[in-house]
Amino acid sequence: MRINIYAIAALTLALSAPPCLAGPSTEPELQLRIKPGPMSQSTGRGEVEVSLTVPGVRIAAGAALFSLTTQSPGMRAPQPVTDLAVHDAEGPVRVMGGSPSAPRWTSTRAVRGDLVIHYRLPIDNALEHSDLPPVNLRIDGDGFSTSGRMLIVQPEVSRPYRLAINWDLSGMDPGAEGVSTFGDGNVVLPAGSMRRLADSIFMAGRLNREPRKSTGAFSAVWLGDDSSFDPRPLMRWTGELHAWMSRFFRDKTEPPYRVFLRHNPYNPSGGVALARSFLVTYGPGVTDAGLKTLLAHEMTHTWTSNDLGKWYNEGNAVHYQALLPWRAHLRPLGEFQKDLNLTAARYYTNPLMHAPDSEIAPNFWKSNWLNVLPYDRGAMYFAVLDGKIRKKSGGKRSVDDLVRAMVNRARAGEPVTEAVWVGLLRQALGPEGPEIHRSMMAGGLMLPASDDFGPCFRRKQIPIRRFELGFDVASSDKGRVVRGVTLGSEAAKAGVRVGDIVSYSFTTEGLMRDPTRTLTIEVTRDGRTFPITYLPRGKAVDAYQWERIPGVPDSTCLY
Numbered sequence: 062m063r064i065n066i067y068a069i070a071a072l073t074l075a076l077s078a079p080p081c082l083a084g085p086s087t088e089p090e091l092q093l094r095i096k097p098g099p100m101s102q103s104t105g106r107g108e109v110e111v112s113l114t115v116p117g118v119r120i121a122a123g124a125a126l127f128s129l130t131t132q133s134p135g136m137r138a139p140q141p142v143t144d145l146a147v148h149d150a151e152g153p154v155r156v157m158g159g160s161p162s163a164p165r166w167t168s169t170r171a172v173r174g175d176l177v178i179h180y181r182l183p184i185d186n187a188l189e190h191s192d193l194p195p196v197n198l199r200i201d202g203d204g205f206s207t208s209g210r211m212l213i214v215q216p217e218v219s220r221p222y223r224l225a226i227n228w229d230l231s232g233m234d235p236g237a238e239g240v241s242t243f244g245d246g247n248v249v250l251p252a253g254s255m256r257r258l259a260d261s262i263f264m265a266g267r268l269n270r271e272p273r274k275s276t277g278a279f280s281a282v283w284l285g286d287d288s289s290f291d292p293r294p295l296m297r298w299t300g301e302l303h304a305w306m307s308r309f310f311r312d313k314t315e316p317p318y319r320v321f322l323r324h325n326p327y328n329p330s331g332g333v334a335l336a337r338s339f340l341v342t343y344g345p346g347v348t349d350a351g352l353k354t355l356l357a358h359e360m361t362h363t364w365t366s367n368d369l370g371k372w373y374n375e376g377n378a379v380h381y382q383a384l385l386p387w388r389a390h391l392r393p394l395g396e397f398q399k400d401l402n403l404t405a406a407r408y409y410t411n412p413l414m415h416a417p418d419s420e421i422a423p424n425f426w427k428s429n430w431l432n433v434l435p436y437d438r439g440a441m442y443f444a445v446l447d448g449k450i451r452k453k454s455g456g457k458r459s460v461d462d463l464v465r466a467m468v469n470r471a472r473a474g475e476p477v478t479e480a481v482w483v484g485l486l487r488q489a490l491g492p493e494g495p496e497i498h499r500s501m502m503a504g505g506l507m508l509p510a511s512d513d514f515g516p517c518f519r520r521k522q523i524p525i526r527r528f529e530l531g532f533d534v535a536s537s538d539k540g541r542v543v544r545g546v547t548l549g550s551e552a553a554k555a556g557v558r559v560g561d562i563v564s565y566s567f568t569t570e571g572l573m574r575d576p577t578r579t580l581t582i583e584v585t586r587d588g589r590t591f592p593i594t595y596l597p598r599g600k601a602v603d604a605y606q607w608e609r610i611p612g613v614p615d616s617t618c619l620y
């Protein structure tokens with residue numbers, strides 16, 4: 062998957078429950094006011110003023126009062142917070158703390174009654190550098206966007222609150238609008254956790270919209286004009302796919318879904334998935350095909366994700382990311398085949414392909430090969446199950462029916478557990494179902510049958526060169542310095558040397574997926590900077606791909 066999975070893992074911006082778990086309407090109402098000042102893309106500077114009023118607070122002297130995320134990976138320096146002023150029923154409250162390393166403030170006295178927290182966040186696009194997850198405050202066009210966790214302080218309160226979000230756009234250009242994960246303009250949300258503010262996206266300015274006038278469940282917003290990329294056709298496509306997927310997963314009515322787009326010069330095509338919305342970034346090198354795969358993948362999550370684990374959530378999202386758009390006649394056959402073979406190439410060349418599922422999460426930061434395994438193995442597991450269920454039922458049932466059963470249970474508020482899933486497998490396949498599951502979890506090879514991807518494709522075994530970066534780096538104050546080069550590697554042959562300072566922007570996961578993709582790094586050596594391009598691939602190993610069977614017409618391929 063092209064998505065920057067680090068961004069999501071690091072910030073745990075996972076899918077969260079939609080903000081509709083209404084509590085009694087007697088819950089107190091928290092008031093949030095967001096007042097952006099003038100913004101300019103040309104200077105990359107601006108400012109947002111925020112004030113938050115939390116009613117009925119009772120916090121002891123010296124206890125934590127509120128916190129704010131001021132740093133995200135890839136920022137040069139923490140987000141400054143200025144003009145912080147805190148009041149309660151008795152007047153001004155002196156607060157302490159709020160250092161960049163511990164952005165948490167405590168009160169010097171007991172705090173009671175309405176707690177009012179007011180502050181400004183100066184925005185400076187120059188705080189960004191490479192590999193940035195797209196959650197910091199950033200200016201595009203005459204507006205800004207950010208995640209809730211970097212915009213709004215989290216008060217140390219645990220009870221549910223109703224939430225009123227109010228935009229004051231008087232400081233922005235005429236025509237500016239404010240939107241968030243929760244909807245357009247000012248909104249009042251039913252009682253719920255404060256966490257939902259953190260797990261959300263905010264955007265204000267003169268917005269571009271697709272559709273231009275919101276007519277249905279899907280909408281997309283972005284700021285500024287980028288002559289190199291017009292998001293409109295892609296967003297129209299995404300809206301059509303969302304409607305199709307909503308029917309596929311048997312919604313009674315299509316649920317709302319919003320895409321926030323923003324420019325990312327460093328690590329485009331990364332994204333952050335949130336409740337019923339998604340922030341996707343575009344920039345140099347991003348292809349329409351890559352973004353389509355990413356969007357289909359993320360939208361699948363909004364229906365199917367639950368607490369079972371990545372083997373389930375990522376497995377079915379990768380299984381469906383090209384299959385559903387193809388079935389919806391929104392992507393051609395060839396793009397489905399290409400995506401399938403990229404997934405297969407990375408899985409069958411993975412040197413850790415037999416790692417049990419239980420070893421993946423504890424070692425997440427240690428190995429990219431482990432990080433990607435639940436995506437690829439999970440996808441092949443769903444394909445194996447799909448093939449078996451189709452054959453056993455004479456084509457009447459497929460793995461889709463099982464996934465839909467899980468989606469239905471989640472909708473009805475019934476438990477959605479691994480035991481439930483295994484029960485569905487047993488119903489569909491007898492003892493073989495749980496056996497395939499046990500094998501996958503233990504690290505067994507998931508190999509779909511030759512004809513499991515329909516009548517037009519057959520499996521072939523071919524050697525594929527395994528991903529090998531060929532050098533490793535250590536961070537220093539000069540940047541990334543090469544500290545070792547693999548003997549005989551393509552990197553060594555291309556001239557990468559120990560001591561080189563290297564800069565690059567790529568996601569390793571993306572490079573690992575495509576055996577033909579070359580890598581260009583900028584190398585600084587002896588005061589000179591120059592590019593080195595090579596194919597980051599090592600030894601060839603036996604792998605599987607699916608090829609077209611000659612003579613079978615396209616019209617019979619859909620399965």
Ligand SMILES: [Zn+2]
Pocket residue numbers: 062064358359362374375378
């Ligand atoms: Zn995913």
